[in-house]
Every structure is written in structure tokens, then in C-alpha cells.
Amino acid sequence: MARTSNLISALLLVSACQKPPEASSSAVPVAAPEAARVKVAPFSLSVLQDAAPSGCTWLRLESDGRRRALVTVDAACDGLQLAWSADGKHAAVRDPAGSARGPGRVWVVDLTSGQGVAQLLPDEGLTGAVGFDSVGRLVALTAHTGELVRRDDAFLFEGRRIPIPEEDEGAGLAHAYRLEAGAWKRIETVATRGDADAVFALTTTEMLVSSTVAGDADALVAQGLEEDSHDAARLDAVVPRRGHDVFGGWARVESRGGPLFAWQTAGEQTALMMPVRWELEDGHLGEPECLALPAHSPVRAMARGDLLLLAGETQARVYDVGTRRLAASFDGFRAARFWPEPGSRVPHGATAASAQP
Numbered sequence: 001m002a003r004t005s006n007l008i009s010a011l012l013l014v015s016a017c018q019k020p021p022e023a024s025s026s027a028v029p030v031a032a033p034e035a036a037r038v039k040v041a042p043f044s045l046s047v048l049q050d051a052a053p054s055g056c057t058w059l060r061l062e063s064d065g066r067r068r069a070l071v072t073v074d075a076a077c078d079g080l081q082l083a084w085s086a087d088g089k090h091a092a093v094r095d096p097a098g099s100a101r102g103p104g105r106v107w108v109v110d111l112t113s114g115q116g117v118a119q120l121l122p123d124e125g126l127t128g129a130v131g132f133d134s135v136g137r138l139v140a141l142t143a144h145t146g147e148l149v150r151r152d153d154a155f156l157f158e159g160r161r162i163p164i165p166e167e168d169e170g171a172g173l174a175h176a177y178r179l180e181a182g183a184w185k186r187i188e189t190v191a192t193r194g195d196a197d198a199v200f201a202l203t204t205t206e207m208l209v210s211s212t213v214a215g216d217a218d219a220l221v222a223q224g225l226e227e228d229s230h231d232a233a234r235l236d237a238v239v240p241r242r243g244h245d246v247f248g249g250w251a252r253v254e255s256r257g258g259p260l261f262a263w264q265t266a267g268e269q270t271a272l273m274m275p276v277r278w279e280l281e282d283g284h285l286g287e288p289e290c291l292a293l294p295a296h297s298p299v300r301a302m303a304r305g306d307l308l309l310l311a312g313e314t315q316a317r318v319y320d321v322g323t324r325r326l327a328a329s330f331d332g333f334r335a336a337r338f339w340p341e342p343g344s345r346v347p348h349g350a351t352a353a354s355a356q357p
Helices: 002-010 096-101 203-207 230-238
Strands: 044-050 056-062 067-073 081-084 090-095 105-110 115-120 126-132 138-143 149-151 154-157 160-163 172-180 183-192 222-224 248-255 258-265 272-279 300-304 307-311 315-320 325-331 334-338
Touching (some): 067 105, 067 115, 090 126, 154 183, 222 258, 230 258, 248 300
Antiparallel strands (some): 044 056, 056 067, 248 258
16 A cells, blocks of 8 residues: 555656756655646556565556556666567566676566566576567576686687687687576577677677667667857856766757757766756756756656656656656656567567577
8 A cells, every 4th residue: 555655646746846947856746737737648667666675676657647566576676677578578677786696686577467487597607688589588698707728719618619709818708598498508609808798799699689788779869069069058058057066068869859958977888967958938948847856866868759758766757749748757766768669679680580499
């Protein structure tokens, strides 16, 4: 009952926010009258929620207020990774932080029945990703961490010579495993350069329709702005105080409803964060309606049709890009994203027919 009450207070807080653009994160959103709600096409979100007293629950939220708890795992929500089968009937929840307890774990979830089964990941190597092939079989990709026998330009492994593609002192092996009858069967081994992206050298990686390292198809791409650009000058003028001193610069995100602007961190792994602005009907720059995320909050921008999803650490706001009005607001949920549509996933580097038997 407590969770249901929490959801009702968090869902669909729409329009007519009674907070100024730079509201603090402690402010409580105020629900507008039913008539103020912007009607949009039905949508579903995938979210994670901290479970009591510990663990994490994966849920599917519907735009009409319904929700379905799919599985609760004994792992922290932070860092959990998801993958879906092509038909949308199965999914995998990976706990990458499980190395302290062994090789790590993945929960295989039947999305029809809501049943989830925990499975230890392969104990040979460090798992970099899990995913599904075109026929719905779970696959794990690992980087070999044991000692290797090297002779000339090849590794000797289980009676095989595996050529090293480049002369590299850091070279190693990567393995692909397929889950069959509750056990992992190795289906591919290749030599790699031994870096953090070793698993991408596997042909099997290109056969996966979804994996825990694949990008979100709905995610919008950000392009950094030059400091002396017209847009950067406009943003500096309307946001004289960002609320933080994180090094970076303004970035532009293109959406169907026009550009969105956000602060972007600097470095190899850039990320968007507050403040966020877009053009209002009068042409001025303003914060999206009722966004009200903490000043240091990261922001992920995703789009599905005429809907724009802005997600913070534990918040999600869905907007109609045509009217630039808030359609739904969710609080207390992590890792919000649009629920993938069945049949929308195809192998990244090959046709389904070329998947391994």
C-alpha cells in the first residue's frame, strides 16, 4: 500500500507548476487540475526504484498511471544494466558491481509472467556486457583475465593458435558465451588489444539485438557550442548563475520541437546536466515547465515521436514537443527511459539470419 501511495503522489503531476524556474530540489510539485493535463499518445517507461529495506525493483510505468513491478533484485539500483529480447518477452538485468561477490550476476526476466531467475555470469574472465541474440538467447561477453601462453604472434589456448591482430604488449583474449539449459557455453574466442573495449572485437557482439552496453535508440545527441557563439551568449545572459561550478560548456540538443540547451561536462566522457533551457512561445529562453531538478543533477534527453523525456537521477519529466507543455512527471525513480518497442531491435552488424546457430 505504501508503494501505491508513493506512486500516486509521484505520477502525472502536470502543468501549472507553482515553482520559479530555479526552484530548489526540496520543493514539492503541486498537481494541476485534470483539465490542465496535456493529452499525448500513450507511452511506457522503464524505471528502477530503491526497494525496502534494500535492493532494487525494476518497473514498467504507463502514461495512464498503471505500473507493473517486474522483478526485485538484491543489488543497488545505481549501475544496474538492462537488455531486452527482440520480441519484447524477455529481458536481462545485470549487476556489474557483483565482482566483490564473485563473477557477477544477471537476472533473466520473463516479462509475461514477471518471473526472474538469478544466474551467475561466466567465471572465466571479466564480463563486459550481456545481451540477446536475434532468437532470444542470452549471451555474455567477457575479457580473459587469466594467464595466457603467447608464442610469436599468437596465443595458445586449449590446443588452438589464436592469431594476435596487432603486435601489442597489452593484447589478450575475449570470449562469448551463450546460456543454454542454465549453463554457459563458450561460442567464440578472439585475440584483442586488451583494452577496456576488448569485447567489441567479438563477432558475436555485432549479432546482438540488444545489450547492456548498447546505446539507447531514443537518446538525443548533444553538440557542444562554441563559447563565442550566439546561442552561448544568449544562455549566459539568461543564466548568470548556474548553481554549480562544474567545468564544461553549453551544448545544443536537436529535437522535433526545436533545440534544447543544457550544460555539458568536459572530458572524454561528457554528460548533460542542469541548467536546461529551450525557446518558449515568445522566443525567450526558459526552463522546461516544472523541470525543477537539483542544480547538480545530470540530465538525459530522449525522444519518442512527439514526446521528449528529460530524466535526472530520481526524476523524469515527459513533454509534448508541439506545445512544449508538461505531459507527465515522475519522482523517486531512477534510470528512466522509454520502454523499447517489440520488433524495433535488430542485430547491430548483421542480419538476423547470420546469427550463430
